[in-house]
Amino acid sequence: MPASVDALTAKGLRTRTRIVDTATRLILANGAHGTTMEAIQHESEVSASQLYHYFDNKRDLLAAVIQASTETVLANTRLLEMRSLRDLRAWRDAVVDAARATGCRVGCPLASFAEDIPDSDPELLELVAAGLRRLTAAVAAGLTAMRDAGELLSDTDIDRLALVVVTAYEGGMLVSRAQRAPEPLEAALDAAVACVEARAAG
Incomplete structure (x- = not known):
């Protein structure tokens, strides 16, 4: 042991x-x-x-x-301090810049592990799923702060919007890594940001 x-x-x-x-x-x-x-x-x-x-x-x-790896992903300062649409766009830019700097050779470890672990090991898959749920909750916290500050409409479905952002992030990372090009990640995150901006108040 x-x-x-x-x-x-x-x-x-x-x-x-x-x-x-x-x-x-x-x-x-x-x-x-x-x-x-x-x-x-x-x-x-x-x-x-x-x-x-x-x-x-x-x-x-x-x-x-x-x-x-889950703790590393969740320790991202831009993610933890996301409180406005401006912060969301800055996070998007930082993610794309980091991917470009590595030649898109490294993606989010959580998505990479999800691909790598067989269905025959549900306990390890649950560790990955738990990490992704925590990441989604962190994004939701930022979106909630935006709504509470009046940047997003009061009836915004925060949980669903957080899923859109995280899915765009993880999926975009995987495709960009496979193609060794940042464009898929850029497109996915731009679409997610546009979904958030569509809920902007005023």
Whole structure:
């Protein structure tokens, strides 16, 4: 059984985080099936005993990767501070610029994991689904702030609009990554922003 996170020393936490960060990078680049524990061990510069001290197996590590990636996605400052239509447009621009800077080689990890995990593993799929629900809730919080500030009509269906934005973001990321071009992401986000703007008050 792997060591409990709560029981780890500061050094142990740093080592575990390095393993998770390395696994995340390799899995996003090569897919879960194309990433071996040996590769993660080598890139993390840890011994096999260290790796299995923190994680029972590859699936256990993948669960940690999904959870850590969810926190990274939700820590986006522009997302957390989205309170106006102007903020929404700025977030859209930042997302597209970041995709273009990487040559569209890296998408949102949540969508990437959803593609990579088989239906035969519902627990891991639920971790991804939970992350996407949290992302949608964060967008909904921003849209609610816009409505409360009078920028959106009072009868705006916030939950549905948040789903539109998140689906455009995740879907646009996937298509842009496949085509190695930012245009699909731009088009998807522009359509989502237009849906929000259509609910603008005044």
